[in-house]
Amino acid sequence: MNRPLSGRVAAQAVLLLNAFLVLAPMVIMGLSAFKSTREIFQNPFGLPGVWRWENFARVWVEAKFALYFRNSILVTMASIIIILILGAMAGYALGRFRFGGNDLLYLYFLSGLMLPIRLGIIPLFILMRNLHLLDTLWALILTYAASGLPSAVFILTGFFRTLPSDLDSAARIDGAGEWLIFQRIMVPLVRPALIIVAVYNLIPVWNDFFFPLVFIQTDRLKTLPLGMTTFFGQYSTDWGALFAGLTLAALPVVTLYALLSQQFIRGLTAGAVKG
Amino acid sequence: MICLLVAGFYPAAATGQQPVKLTFWSWRVEDKWAYDKIIQAFQQRNPGIQVEFVPFKATEYNTILSSALTAGKGPDIIHLRAYGGLETFAAPGYIAQLDFDKLPELKTFSRQLLDGARGRKDGKLYGVPFATQSLVIYYNKKIFAQNNLSVPKTWDEFLTVLKTLKDHGVLPLANGGKEGWTLEVMSGVVAPNFYGGTAFYDAVTRGQTSFKDTAYTNALAKMLDLRPYMHPNFMGVDYTTMQQQFINEQAAMFIGGSWEIGFFKAQNKDLDFDIFVAPPSKAGTTPWVSSYNDGNYGVNAKTPYMDAALKFIQFTATREFGQMFTDMLAQLSAVPGVEVRDPILKHVQELSRKATPYIMLVGFRWQAPTGSTLLQSALQGMMAGSKTPEQVGDEVTKGLSAWFEPFQGR
Amino acid sequence: MRTSRRMWLVFFLGPATVVFATFITYPILSALAFSMYAWEGIGRRGFIGLANFARLFATFPYSGLLVNAFWHNVLVFVVTMLIQNVTALGLAVLLARSPWGTRGYRVVFFLPVMLSLVIVGFLWALFLNPIFGLVNKFLTLAHAGALARPWLGDASTALLTLIVVNAWRWLGFPTIVFLAGINAVPEEYVEAARIDGAGEWDVIRRIIFPLLAPAVTIIVLLTFIGSFNWFELPYIMQGVSGAPNRATDVLSLLFYRTAFGEVDTGLQDIGIGSAIAVLMFALLLTVSAVGAVLLRRREVELA
Numbered sequence: 009m010n011r012p013l014s015g016r017v018a019a020q021a022v023l024l025l026n027a028f029l030v031l032a033p034m035v036i037m038g039l040s041a042f043k044s045t046r047e048i049f050q051n052p053f054g055l056p057g058v059w060r061w062e063n064f065a066r067v068w069v070e071a072k073f074a075l076y077f078r079n080s081i082l083v084t085m086a087s088i089i090i091i092l093i094l095g096a097m098a099g100y101a102l103g104r105f106r107f108g109g110n111d112l113l114y115l116y117f118l119s120g121l122m123l124p125i126r127l128g129i130i131p132l133f134i135l136m137r138n139l140h141l142l143d144t145l146w147a148l149i150l151t152y153a154a155s156g157l158p159s160a161v162f163i164l165t166g167f168f169r170t171l172p173s174d175l176d177s178a179a180r181i182d183g184a185g186e187w188l189i190f191q192r193i194m195v196p197l198v199r200p201a202l203i204i205v206a207v208y209n210l211i212p213v214w215n216d217f218f219f220p221l222v223f224i225q226t227d228r229l230k231t232l233p234l235g236m237t238t239f240f241g242q243y244s245t246d247w248g249a250l251f252a253g254l255t256l257a258a259l260p261v262v263t264l265y266a267l268l269s270q271q272f273i274r275g276l277t278a279g280a281v282k283g
Numbered sequence: 284m285i286c287l288l289v290a291g292f293y294p295a296a297a298t299g300q301q302p303v304k305l306t307f308w309s310w311r312v313e314d315k316w317a318y319d320k321i322i323q324a325f326q327q328r329n330p331g332i333q334v335e336f337v338p339f340k341a342t343e344y345n346t347i348l349s350s351a352l353t354a355g356k357g358p359d360i361i362h363l364r365a366y367g368g369l370e371t372f373a374a375p376g377y378i379a380q381l382d383f384d385k386l387p388e389l390k391t392f393s394r395q396l397l398d399g400a401r402g403r404k405d406g407k408l409y410g411v412p413f414a415t416q417s418l419v420i421y422y423n424k425k426i427f428a429q430n431n432l433s434v435p436k437t438w439d440e441f442l443t444v445l446k447t448l449k450d451h452g453v454l455p456l457a458n459g460g461k462e463g464w465t466l467e468v469m470s471g472v473v474a475p476n477f478y479g480g481t482a483f484y485d486a487v488t489r490g491q492t493s494f495k496d497t498a499y500t501n502a503l504a505k506m507l508d509l510r511p512y513m514h515p516n517f518m519g520v521d522y523t524t525m526q527q528q529f530i531n532e533q534a535a536m537f538i539g540g541s542w543e544i545g546f547f548k549a550q551n552k553d554l555d556f557d558i559f560v561a562p563p564s565k566a567g568t569t570p571w572v573s574s575y576n577d578g579n580y581g582v583n584a585k586t587p588y589m590d591a592a593l594k595f596i597q598f599t600a601t602r603e604f605g606q607m608f609t610d611m612l613a614q615l616s617a618v619p620g621v622e623v624r625d626p627i628l629k630h631v632q633e634l635s636r637k638a639t640p641y642i643m644l645v646g647f648r649w650q651a652p653t654g655s656t657l658l659q660s661a662l663q664g665m666m667a668g669s670k671t672p673e674q675v676g677d678e679v680t681k682g683l684s685a686w687f688e689p690f691q692g693r
Numbered sequence: 694m695r696t697s698r699r700m701w702l703v704f705f706l707g708p709a710t711v712v713f714a715t716f717i718t719y720p721i722l723s724a725l726a727f728s729m730y731a732w733e734g735i736g737r738r739g740f741i742g743l744a745n746f747a748r749l750f751a752t753f754p755y756s757g758l759l760v761n762a763f764w765h766n767v768l769v770f771v772v773t774m775l776i777q778n779v780t781a782l783g784l785a786v787l788l789a790r791s792p793w794g795t796r797g798y799r800v801v802f803f804l805p806v807m808l809s810l811v812i813v814g815f816l817w818a819l820f821l822n823p824i825f826g827l828v829n830k831f832l833t834l835a836h837a838g839a840l841a842r843p844w845l846g847d848a849s850t851a852l853l854t855l856i857v858v859n860a861w862r863w864l865g866f867p868t869i870v871f872l873a874g875i876n877a878v879p880e881e882y883v884e885a886a887r888i889d890g891a892g893e894w895d896v897i898r899r900i901i902f903p904l905l906a907p908a909v910t911i912i913v914l915l916t917f918i919g920s921f922n923w924f925e926l927p928y929i930m931q932g933v934s935g936a937p938n939r940a941t942d943v944l945s946l947l948f949y950r951t952a953f954g955e956v957d958t959g960l961q962d963i964g965i966g967s968a969i970a971v972l973m974f975a976l977l978l979t980v981s982a983v984g985a986v987l988l989r990r991r992e993v994e995l996a
Contacts, residue, residue, distance in 0.1 A: 098709035126721030142354040154716035215809035233811040241340030345959035516823035520842020663938035
């Protein structure tokens with residue numbers, strides 16, 4: 009396909025400009041993290057005169073970033089593990105067993121794809137309070153797990169349905185127990201689907217700000233996005249530290265993305281792109 | 284089951300061995316270093332009690348505290364605001380009631396301050412007042428000297444000072460409008476001299492007049508005189524940026540509260556500054572100064588460590604605490620008899636003899652929508668030029684009429 | 694055998710159903726009921742029918758705030774469609790021709806989608822600081838100092854600025870979705886059109902756009918849902934009151950403020966908060982349902 013050179017140059021110019029607009033703010037963020045506040049004000053675009061690594065050290069230790077990271081990792085891992093286990097179990101039952109109400113239950117889970125759970129935050133808040141779960145990480149884990157289930161059930165049921173039916177019948181004839189069939193035979197076969205489910209939920213859970221804002225008040229239980237707001241309040245005049253905090257907070261996700269960009273692009277657009 | 288839960292909640296009480304750990308929430312992010320020191324002094328005297336000071340961003344504090352208390356959680360010791368800000372939490376029973384028997388030290392506190400610690404409905408005490416704040420104007424002495432300026436005595440002189448600074452290429456006022464509450468503070472400085480101070484306050488809180496009164500709206504209009512002397516982009520200037528401009532000597536004046544003194548000094552030791560109060564229209568009249576009880580230390584009614592928490596707030600009512608508080612933070616402690624050593628703070632104390640209640644905070648924060656919420660948004664409109672002072676007065680009156688009966692039908 | 698099969702079904706389906714029913718279905722259904730009760734703090738009092746709605750619609754300042762916030766959500770949707778999604782479509786068309794570096798561009802464009810909106814909001818709030826921020830400094834350097842302004846403090850630019858920041862974060866998402874949609878257009882169609890003498894623009898307009906309809910519907914739907922759930926960015930950059938003077942107030946902020954406490958008092962009004970939630974819920978559900986039907990119909994037409 010040959011197109012006129014001028015057209016191709018113009019296209020490259022547009023694409024490069026957009027790439028620049030995306031990257032420039034992030035590069036400036038990273039560079040500013042090494043500057044003093046004065047330097048940021050006077051020389052916002054240039055390289056730092058001295059590379060002040062101590063900005064990061066200060067943020068990591070004094071501003072409790074280590075703690076916020078730990079909480080975020082705990083919450084994200086726990087939520088995803090629950091989503092995967094419960095989602096796979098439900099998807100297996102819905103995809104492999106025929107029973108009355110199968111379709112109805114499937115649709116019931118799917119309804120969760122449409123319902124904006126944030127609007128149920130008041131009853132959820134009161135429910136968590138009555139369960140004595142407010143201001144604990146469990147409030148977050150259970151909320152994320154429940155809101156991740158519809159997509160998990162949807163994706164996994166579809167996958168289980170595509171598996172040939174003689175697989176489990178053969179095992180059943182051999183006398184294998186249901187749990188064994190599920191765990192040893194079926195789950196390994198849907199591993200690609202499990203990865204999609206994990207990626208689909210990973211970033212939204214890691215980045216969520218709304219539920220911690222409502223559920224968590226104790227500083228040492230804050231996840232990274234909520235901890236950022238405390239940090240910004242306390243260091244509001246120290247721009248070097250602020251940029252170091254932002255850079256530090258962005259780093260894990262950016263690194264992970266650099267390693268697995270295709271999986272993330274596919275996983276995050278999974279709901280909107282078919283196939 | 285209940286036993287298990289109780290045991291789970293009161294581990295220290297059950298064993299009686301480990302020190303009791305109290306959490307203490309506050310909105311005073313800037314004062315953390317001082318509170319940490321004060322707490323150390325307390326802990327030395329009370330080895331069995333540890334206190335952790337946890338500050339939140341001021342604009343988010345009430346919402347966070349509200350969620351925590353309704354959840355049956357929250358800190359043991361609570362930095363509470365005063366007046367309506369206290370009532371919100373006291374009325375539903377979240378705050379432990381205090382009295383002179385429990386805290387005899389409170390008997391010596393001034394009545395006006397204690398009024399800011401009482402529930403409106405029951406008149407009971409819910410906290411130990413911690414500070415009086417006055418709203419003033421800070422000025423950079425060096426910049427004033429460089430431009431041969433002296434402290435203005437009248438409003439017109441004030442405007443001349445502002446103009447001279449602007450003509451000399453100096454930013455006269457650090458103030459901004461991105462955060463509505465900083466504009467409310469500005470109105471608290473500028474307006475009382477023009478609406479007639481406490482006489483108007485009494486009339487409006489009794490419902491004899493409203494904020495549509497031209498005395499009030501004309502007073503608000505005086506704020507517009509200041510607009511040309513703020514940064515051209517002042518509507519985007521937030522509180523932190525205001526502070527930074529004054530601290531870094533990029534602006535000559537800062538209209539704000541007496542709570543800034545300590546922070547300004549800590550941030551720039553070479554900053555040579557002082558305060559004056561809003562000048563009246565005529566020379567020779569004593570200017571009104573808006574002041575109020577800034578807040579109180581209270582105890583969570585549900586704390587498992589009631590005795591320890593009471594011990595701590597009892598400590599905050601002592602002269603020793605008051606002196607440390609005043610010395611370190613350069614704020615006027617509510618404890619009577621504290622010696623003010625900081626010259627600027629002393630100046631604040633002298634100049635605010637003719638005090639008038641900070642109108643919305645003291646008088647109109649009892650229910651939603653509060654006078655402050657309404658005024659802050661409306662002032663942003665006024666300073667941006669999209670609302671007249673009369674519209675501001677209308678909007679505030681109309682909004683308050685939702686719960687303040689005397690305004691209904693006005 | 695039968696009972697054991699049933700037991701296994703309960704074992705496999707039970708946990709997911711319980712978690713989903715407890716933490717999603719129950720709260721959402723309760724939210725509808727809550728709006729019909731009187732509230733004192735978080736204590737539920739008597740049934741009052743539609744009184745909360747009446748209060749929301751008829752009393753100042755709620756009535757004004759509701760309408761104000763609603764129109765801001767509409768504006769967010771419309772402007773996002775115009776600037777973010779149209780740009781995304783353009784970029785997708787360019788990328789679909791597989792120019793040099795396509796893989797790299799895809800990765801770069803999608804990168805901000807990974808970032809938390811809290812990071813994005815704080816970052817741009819620093820950049821947009823009217824005095825110390827680099828946006829105004831850049832404009833001054835570029836001899837366009839006259840354009841420098843208090844982007845977030847000026848009521849006429851604040852919301853638009855937030856929308857642009859939001860678009861900076863999201864742009865890669867619709868770009869990838871559109872790109873996938875274009876790449877799914879069968880090559881034979883395009884070739885056939887070319888043989889018939891269709892120009893570049895004709896191919897895009899006659900072949901690609903109509904076949905892109907499902908992708909467009911999905912993006913319109915997601916943009917709508919996103920616009921009406923907009924919370925993080927205005928909260929982080931402008932605070933919970935929608936400063937200045939409610940110029941960036943949106944329904945989610947209004948909802949959060951009324952339900953969890955106003956800034957200066959911490960006063961909660963669960964009745965009004967629930968009523969706002971119900972209205973938002975009805976709106977989102979209606980639009981999602983209509984969107985889903987449209988999507989279904991288009992897919993059928995294509996098949």
